[in-house]
Amino acid sequence: MFFDRTQSAVKRQGQARPIQTHMFPAPRAGLIANDNIANPNPESATILDNFYPTAKTVRLRRGSELHATVDTDGGTVFHLTTYEFGGTAKMFAATQTEIFDVTTPVSPTAEPTPAVTGMTAGDWVSSQFTTTGGHYLLMVNGSDKMLHYDGTYWAQIGLNAAVTRLNYDAETQTFIAGRTLTGGTSGHTATIQSVIDNGATGTLILSGATGIFQDNETITGSGGGGSATANGTAVSVVGAFTGVNPATLTSVWEHKSRLWFIESGTLSAWYLPVDSRTGAAVEFPLQGVFHKGGVLTIGATWSVDSGSGLDDLQVFITDQGEVAVYAGTDPSDATKWAVVGIYQIGRPMGRKAFFQAGGDLAVITDDGIVPISQALQKDRAALSAMAITYPIEDKWRQFVKQDVDTVPAFEGVLWGLEAMFLITMPQIIGEENFCYIANSRTGAWARFTGWDARCFALLGNECYFGTSDGTIYQAEVGGSDNGAPYTGKILMRYQSLKRAGIKNATRVRAQFTANRSFEPQIFTLADFSEDLPTAGSNTMTETTGVWGTVEWGEFVWQSGGIEYQTFSVWETVQASGNFVAPGVQIVSGITSEPYVELVGLWLQYEEGNIL
Secondary structure, X not given: OOOOHHHHHHHHHHOOOOEEEEEEEOOOOEEOOOOOOOOOOOOOEEEEEOEEEOOOOEEEOOOEEEEEEOOOOOOOOOEEEEEEEOOEEEXXXXXXXXXXXXXXXXXXXXXXXXXXXXXXXXXXXXEEEEEOOEEEEEEEOOOOOEEEEOOOOEEEEOEOOOEEEEEEEEEEEOOOOOOEEEEOOOOOEEEEEEEEEOOOOEEEEEEOOOOOOOOOOEEEEHHHOOEEEEOOOOXXXXXXXXXXXXXXXXXXXXXXXXXXXXXXXOXXXXXXXXXXXXXXXXXXXXXXXXXXXXXXXXXXXXXXXXXXXXEEEEEEEEOOOEEEEEEXXXXXXXXXXXXXXXXXXXXXXXXXXXXXXXXXXXXXXXXXXXXHHHHOOOOHHHHHHHOOOHHHHHHXXXXXXXXXXXXXOOOEEEEHHHOEEEEOOOOOOOOOOEEEEEEOOOOOEEEEEOOOOOEEEEEOOEEEEEOOOOEEEEEOOOEOEOOEOEEEEEEEOOEOOOOOOOEEEEEEEEEEEEOOOOOOEEEEEEOOOOOOOOOOOOOOOOOOOOOOOOEEXXXXXXXXXXXXXXXXXXXXXXXXXXXXXXXXXXXXXXXXXXXXXXEEEEEEEEEOOOX
């Protein structure tokens, strides 16, 4: 039989093309920006905002709640730190000029009384240190006296001046910090650092005392700055610090029961005797070790397996990215202290741009976040492939090249309870604040937007962050950002669906697991667009176990008294292109914590012509 090819082709053109379906699994691999865009990881995302990638899927992040306000005028919270020892757990926040105890504020909106005042810079570096005498918190910033906290009292450590504590009673005039205290009988003097005033009684923190004040002698502050009776004799808080001015120290850390410091603007480190908080500091010059100049920026301990167990190595890093690693116990004895090697990494993004990850030390550089263990094995060019930030390498490099403000940033914290690593990012004028987060077990990355995080701290099992407007928030609590809604955004990686030609997207099915009803916004984009539709308003139900009108499934279970359910939503979409990607947006503005996980997206489409 004769076959009419032209007639058959016309007939096929008039027929409806069959509907195809393609599954996009939940992007549990997180953001990936460095693989083949024509053949991407199917479990990755182009945009993943306010979703946390778990080992199985992605979940909508929880909200944040105002915890404290330390500057009602809107100054930046430069540093958060904690003191935890025995049954004492405290958190402190630093502004430009003051230190505040923000462990349990009376009101989250009222500025508390500062614990320490009179500072000139807020960008502190802190370290906890335990000796045979107790547990202490030390803080330095390169501009002000070193701060010392013993669980009860704060002291400011200057050069060649011991700090003492003197109780008083029978107060007739309030003492003022900064005035000179004089003993009426002994004639001894000291500078009043701070005052703990309990009315008629209290405690003075003194520095530079010329002798021992006598019990029951009258003590007065200069210029009418206080009057009372000494109640006992002075007690030592901390001895004198000598060798280098503590106000010039920019970093502090503990290494093998010894405190180490970095001197501002130099290539010199300093160390104290073992088990000592003060005393005679000894210089450890590194000018002949580093070849590119610059200044010493980071010092830290790095734990490695030496073959007979873990061993702690000393690490020094300059602002040029040169790394010197030392092994040993006594830097004053060449037989007990030796350099392991000199290595090169990217330039560190500040003096707090590092964190401990298990036994390894990770440094936040302009090349990405680099484990020191890899620096010993590869040159800088090969290190980028081993960086923790390798999946988001392109986005990272684009960001660090931009002009950002001068607020200190690039500070990481590892939140072990949530298997979450969070890193502050500098603010870019005119753009939304965000911080990068990663699953510390899988290495999958995402962004948390709307969090103006300038610094992080962990207190117990909870995570907090300080902001550029003088506030501290608790992270991952509730279902709103202190009453304001936030939007979870997912745009899958673009795919050709393994077919050449145009794909005309028609419908998307999204499947979720959740503990409450909500209405997701489902969409599809084409040919690498990142222009997401405008998010709607909060449509999430406050009460758990209340299901809406969407197509809910039959699988229901309870955990911890909360009912969970799987459900699917179909949405008609319109998008045409050679590459297509479905997406979803969810707005949360509720009080309680939402639990929402995306299982996957199923895209239905018709095949078009090959162009």
